[in-house]
Amino acid sequence: MTTLDATLDHPRGGSAAALLRHATALARRSLIKTARTPEALLDVTLQPVIFLLLFTYLFGGAISGGDRAGYLQFLLPGMLAQSLAMGGIALGQNLNADIEKGVFDRFRSLPVARSAPLVGAVAADIVRYLTVCVVMLGFGMLIGFRVQTGFVPALAAVGLSVAFGLCFCWISVWVGMLVRTPGAVQGLMFLLVFPLSFGSNVFVQTSTLPGWLQWFVHVNPITPLVSTIRGLLIGGPVASHLVVTLAWMAGLLLVFVPLALRGYARRA
Amino acid sequence: MTDLVVRAEGLRKRFGKTQALDGVDLTMRRGTVLAVLGPNGAGKTTAVRVLATLLRPDAGSAFVAGIDVLKEPQRVRRRIGLTGQYASVDEDLTGTQNLVLIGQLLDLRTSDARRRAAELLEWFDLAEAAGRMAKTYSGGMRRRLDLAASLVGHPEVIFLDEPTTGLDPAKREDMWGVVRNQVTQGASVLLTTQYLEEADALADEIVVIDKGRVIAHDSPDGLKRRVGGLTLRVRPAEESRVPDVLRILDAVAAPGTSSSPDTAAGARPGAVSVPVTGDTALDIAVPALRRAGIEVTDLALHLPSLDEVFHSLTEGVPAKELV
Numbered sequence: 001m002t003t004l005d006a007t008l009d010h011p012r013g014g015s016a017a018a019l020l021r022h023a024t025a026l027a028r029r030s031l032i033k034t035a036r037t038p039e040a041l042l043d044v045t046l047q048p049v050i051f052l053l054l055f056t057y058l059f060g061g062a063i064s065g066g067d068r069a070g071y072l073q074f075l076l077p078g079m080l081a082q083s084l085a086m087g088g089i090a091l092g093q094n095l096n097a098d099i100e101k102g103v104f105d106r107f108r109s110l111p112v113a114r115s116a117p118l119v120g121a122v123a124a125d126i127v128r129y130l131t132v133c134v135v136m137l138g139f140g141m142l143i144g145f146r147v148q149t150g151f152v153p154a155l156a157a158v159g160l161s162v163a164f165g166l167c168f169c170w171i172s173v174w175v176g177m178l179v180r181t182p183g184a185v186q187g188l189m190f191l192l193v194f195p196l197s198f199g200s201n202v203f204v205q206t207s208t209l210p211g212w213l214q215w216f217v218h219v220n221p222i223t224p225l226v227s228t229i230r231g232l233l234i235g236g237p238v239a240s241h242l243v244v245t246l247a248w249m250a251g252l253l254l255v256f257v258p259l260a261l262r263g264y265a266r267r268a
Numbered sequence: 269m270t271d272l273v274v275r276a277e278g279l280r281k282r283f284g285k286t287q288a289l290d291g292v293d294l295t296m297r298r299g300t301v302l303a304v305l306g307p308n309g310a311g312k313t314t315a316v317r318v319l320a321t322l323l324r325p326d327a328g329s330a331f332v333a334g335i336d337v338l339k340e341p342q343r344v345r346r347r348i349g350l351t352g353q354y355a356s357v358d359e360d361l362t363g364t365q366n367l368v369l370i371g372q373l374l375d376l377r378t379s380d381a382r383r384r385a386a387e388l389l390e391w392f393d394l395a396e397a398a399g400r401m402a403k404t405y406s407g408g409m410r411r412r413l414d415l416a417a418s419l420v421g422h423p424e425v426i427f428l429d430e431p432t433t434g435l436d437p438a439k440r441e442d443m444w445g446v447v448r449n450q451v452t453q454g455a456s457v458l459l460t461t462q463y464l465e466e467a468d469a470l471a472d473e474i475v476v477i478d479k480g481r482v483i484a485h486d487s488p489d490g491l492k493r494r495v496g497g498l499t500l501r502v503r504p505a506e507e508s509r510v511p512d513v514l515r516i517l518d519a520v521a522a523p524g525t526s527s528s529p530d531t532a533a534g535a536r537p538g539a540v541s542v543p544v545t546g547d548t549a550l551d552i553a554v555p556a557l558r559r560a561g562i563e564v565t566d567l568a569l570h571l572p573s574l575d576e577v578f579h580s581l582t583e584g585v586p587a588k589e590l591v
């Protein structure tokens with residue numbers, strides 16, 4: 001019994017390997033669900049496309065004084081960032097629904113790290129953020145967007161976008177642990193994401209804004225992300241914006257991962 | 269190694285204004301079935317969730333398989349299987365995918381997880397539905413998949429929260445078979461139920477809880493003695509024959525009791541019931557009714573309902589004598 005106990009109590013390959021293995025298995029679960037319900041991808045496919053069309057053709061002319069093509073170059077990197085921030089909302093909703101349905105009770109009664117179900121779900125979201133990038137760039141090019149830097153910077157922009165999505169979505173995960181219904185997750189997250197994505201440099205040059213709003217734009221984590229992606233896609237300074245963006249990403253993880261884990265543990 | 273696979277003392281848990289557990293003590297011997305019997309809101313699910321490491325109690329201690337649930341929950345989790353009250357299968361996954369995922373989370377190699385999944389699906393009569401999404405399953409199929417999920421890791425202690433609620437009578441008996449089978453294979457099973465009949469059929473010991481407190485812990489026989497055992501209930505086709513039925517049933521009444529018009533809550537008038545000591549009463553009553561030419565529309569042996577159990581346990585008098 002003691003030898004059996006010893007093998008029972010120690011996961012194969014140590015606890016880090018176990019977390020990786022369990023999170024991978026749980027990420028696969030999320031991906032199977034996504035593949036079964038492709039309509040769950042509308043918010044990272046059709047929705048960004050509609051926004052892009054809306055802002056390019058409806059408002060673009062007015063905002064840019066007639067230079068639609070130039071405005072698209074300015075707008076698309078920003079809309080990519082906005083879509084990433086919005087793309088994370090569904091994750092919190094899904095986790096909230098899973099918890100209400102009792103699916104997570106089963107995971108919690110199994111000998112996996114407390115963080116595994118959340119880490120697995122977040123990891124599976126990589127696919128959604130990659131989809132956002134592909135759809136935005138692909139459709140953007142169709143209507144006239146041109147990458148003015150090169151393949152490698154563009155690839156770096158995609159990599160940074162996905163990484164930022166993975167950090168930002170922990171806010172949504174945390175909210176998903178706190179509130180009672182998936183609808184409430186969406187409501188709260190919209191309240192956060194709307195001011196962040198519109199109160200930024202996504203749609204207009206910051207210099208056109210009143211002073212107090214400029215201040216908000218400068219402390220908004222979306223702003224350095226947009227500036228970095230812009231630099232990587234259409235040229236301009238990158239390094240200084242990238243540093244600030246990375247700092248924000250680290251900050252988001254440091255604050256919201258522990259908050260989400262604590263929320264998950266408390267959710268009985 | 270201790271003989272007790274579940275040992276809980278003084279468990280207390282409060283949700284807002286509700287004292288869900290108000291000092292619960294529980295013990296279960298290795299290799300036995302313990303039934304936790306109680307009405308809605310008694311605290312059964314709360315107790316199971318504490319023992320299965322899902323919920324921290326406000327006070328009290330609990331050991332499962334000799335391990336402290338509060339101090340080493342991960343070690344406990346390697347030794348238990350849980351089927352919660354509400355199906356926790358993943359609806360968008362197939363039966364196989366549900367079970368393989370659990371196998372992987374239990375550190376089985378994927379090939380072993382697949383083999384175990386196939387074995388369990390076969391055993392629970394789900395082999396044909398194995399490749400279908402669980403959302404296409406009937407309620408009973410989900411319940412069985414949920415039960416299968418709790419057995420993937422060959423757990424030493426199995427917690428089943430109302431495992432047969434929502435199952436048809438045949439599937440309920442199948443489920444009982446599964447529980448007995450697990451016990452012959454060396455597992456210990458703690459299950460909750462609202463039916464004395466089920467507890468009687470399966471359990472070595474029964475714990476009755478009400479409003480977060482244990483009000484009885486006994487063997488099924490001991491409990492039945494305290495709550496009045498079996499009742500034979502007969503409904504003659506013609507209500508005018510009730511006096512004859514009363515006379516005939518008096519002959520099989522348990523010592524010190526007599527037959528009486530059935531006044532159980534909600535019962536339609538015109539039936540007669542009598543406390544009996546065992547099913548041999550049928551051997552006497554049925555021929556006697558025949559001889560007297562009494563046609564019956566209903567004749568059945570009943571265990572006391574949960575209502576009656578509670579009534580007698582809380583009043584301290586067998587329910588029958590109160591009538």
Ligand SMILES: Nc1ncnc2c1ncn2[C@@H]1O[C@H](COP(=O)(O)OP(=O)(O)OP(=O)(O)O)[C@@H](O)[C@H]1O
Binds near residue numbers: 284288307308309313
């Ligand atoms: N998460 C919770 N939040 C608030 N109250 C709760 C919670 N869980 C249980 N309760 C309350 O605690 C009491 C005991 O609930 P519990 O689910 O343990 O009962 P039960 O015996 O399993 O009942 P049932 O037969 O209906 O399943 C009930 O009054 C219930 O409303």
Ligand SMILES: [Mg+2]
Binds near residue numbers: 312429
């Ligand atoms: Mg319950």
